[in-house]
Amino acid sequence: MQNKPVLKVVNLRKQYGPGCDHCSDGNGLSLDKNRCLKCGTVYACNDVSFELYPGEILGVVGESGSGKSTMMKCLYFDNDVTSGKAYISSYNYGKTNVFEESPQQLRYIRNTILGMVYQNPVLGLKMDFSSIGNIAEKMIAAGNRNVEHMENRSKELLKHVHIPITRIKDEPKKFSGGMQQRVQIAKALSNQPPILLLDEVTTGLDLSVQASVLDLIKTIRQELGISMIVVSHDLAVIRMLADRTMVMLDGKVIEHGLTDQILENPQHAYTQQLVYSLI
Known part of the structure; x- marks a missing residue:
């Protein structure tokens, strides 16, 4: 594993609400879990920091409402961040906080550097487009205009994710959930992010x-x-995939380390509860 991260995130915060004197630092005594009892502000992500290295799978685990999906939507620019920084090594040599870039530049990063696979395929696919058309759409968004190249690339990717060649022109709405996820993965890989x-x-x-x-x-x-961030509430999935694991609770990272260490010697009471539930 190389020393320079492909992605570095520093103090990512996403809050819903204005905050108040009791909670403006996100650590106030007025917080009930991640919600301020005084003003109602919710700190969905509360100063989340981590690094992702070349070829690594980073697992993120936590219960519903822990901030995992909010973090992912911030990283893919579906959500604006309240504050924080993110640096991508393949974008401007890792010197630019991408959260401060223009909408045009964010589209470029989404289409060429990042791939996203959502829990709900409806968010990642156009259900009335053909599967091959979904992949071509992502390639067109990245500036590709060579129809033959796009068709060949789409067929190659769909074959790679085990979609039968006879069904590549079918719309995802005609597929099972597992096939829809595989089409999403193919689409996410289309521009070799x-x-x-x-x-x-x-x-x-x-x-x-x-x-x-x-x-x-x-x-x-x-x-x-490819470097990956894999979010799950299921520690068994993380056990199978992740090199390192980050545990989130109430919008914060409460524990992180090598996956084996997290599973064999969890330190935080919540992580212990997660691990022992698998035994």
């Missing part, structure tokens, strides 16, 4: 389908060397 964000991609899938999606993610990492 160095960073892939996966948010609860196996939630709601049958166990056998979950296993095939997880195997696909491992294969992609092995073959393409």
